[in-house]
Amino acid sequence: MALRALLQAGHQVVAVYSQPDRPSGRGRTLQPGPVKQVALEHDLPVCQPVSLRTPEALAELAAWQPDLMVVAAYGLLLPQPVLDLPPQGCLNIHASLLPRWRGAAPIQRALLAGDQTTGICIMQMDAGLDTGDVIYTLPCPITADDTSALLHDRLAKLGADALLQVLHSASAWTRHPQPGEGITYAHKLTKEEAFIDWSESAQQIDRRLRAYQPWPVAQTLLGDDVLRLHSGSWRSEVTDAVPGMLLKISREGWHVATGEGIMVITRIQRPGGKVMDSCELARARPEIQPGLRLGTPL
Numbered sequence: 001m002a003l004r005a006l007l008q009a010g011h012q013v014v015a016v017y018s019q020p021d022r023p024s025g026r027g028r029t030l031q032p033g034p035v036k037q038v039a040l041e042h043d044l045p046v047c048q049p050v051s052l053r054t055p056e057a058l059a060e061l062a063a064w065q066p067d068l069m070v071v072a073a074y075g076l077l078l079p080q081p082v083l084d085l086p087p088q089g090c091l092n093i094h095a096s097l098l099p100r101w102r103g104a105a106p107i108q109r110a111l112l113a114g115d116q117t118t119g120i121c122i123m124q125m126d127a128g129l130d131t132g133d134v135i136y137t138l139p140c141p142i143t144a145d146d147t148s149a150l151l152h153d154r155l156a157k158l159g160a161d162a163l164l165q166v167l168h169s170a171s172a173w174t175r176h177p178q179p180g181e182g183i184t185y186a187h188k189l190t191k192e193e194a195f196i197d198w199s200e201s202a203q204q205i206d207r208r209l210r211a212y213q214p215w216p217v218a219q220t221l222l223g224d225d226v227l228r229l230h231s232g233s234w235r236s237e238v239t240d241a242v243p244g245m246l247l248k249i250s251r252e253g254w255h256v257a258t259g260e261g262i263m264v265i266t267r268i269q270r271p272g273g274k275v276m277d278s279c280e281l282a283r284a285r286p287e288i289q290p291g292l293r294l295g296t297p298l
Contacts, residue, residue, distance in 0.1 A: 228269040
């Protein structure tokens with residue numbers, strides 16, 4: 001979205017850098033990322049080095065003679081020679097209100113922590129991990145229904161807007177060093193953490209379902225199946241049932257006991273199957289009845 005905004009505003013983009021194409025889909029064919037797709041639509045040169053630390057990569061970058069570099073979710077730390085290359089430095093569009101949630105997964109970690117507000121920072125990059133001076137911020141509320149996908153899309157638009165504001169007033173940038181207090185790190189998500197621990201509170205499990213959309217998607221065991229839990233809601237109802245116990249199946253979904261409160265699972269997916277209403281899956285599998293315990297074999 002930032003690249004489209006730059007082009008629509010008439011800024012000259014001399015080249016676009018993107019990570020190498022990744023395999024995707026059942027056929028595992030190489031697919032270009034969204035930034036590369038936009039660049040190709042506008043006939044922009046695209047470079048996809050595996051690393052920016054080689055002399056060849058630095059020479060290629062220098063040949064473009066950029067005045068300014070803009071980075072958004074590139075996924076690689078830029079070495080100091082790259083940061084020193086453009087006269088106006090390198091700007092990063094970061095999806096948090098720094099210094100909270102430096103690192104790879106600020107959107108997901110904000111949801112997991114139950115933050116009520118996040119936002120966008122336009123930051124002057126340095127050699128550290130999201131440690132540079134902040135030039136511009138835009139706050140963004142987090143709603144109770146937000147998933148990582150929904151919040152990402154809102155922040156992407158805010159990031160594009162913030163970038164244009166900064167470029168419009170480039171001669172009057174004021175750089176603010178980040179405070180030394182309130183620093184948190186948004187560590188990269190892993191597939192392993194997607195498995196739900198039903199002894200957690202229903203509220204925390206609800207945060208996990210929302211934070212892990214669209215990846216890695218919250219998961220639990222039902223017999224030998226790994227079920228992917230795509231959506232749900234939580235309730236503060238009191239139960240003395242064992243965490244993970246399926247209490248009842250209603251039109252709303254599967255009511256599951258947790259360490260504190262009840263989780264209602266509404267959308268679910270079997271291995272290799274389509275995403276469906278959880279009550280639809282229960283109708284298709286008569287052995288799924290109240291009394292079963294998620295997270296354990298049948």
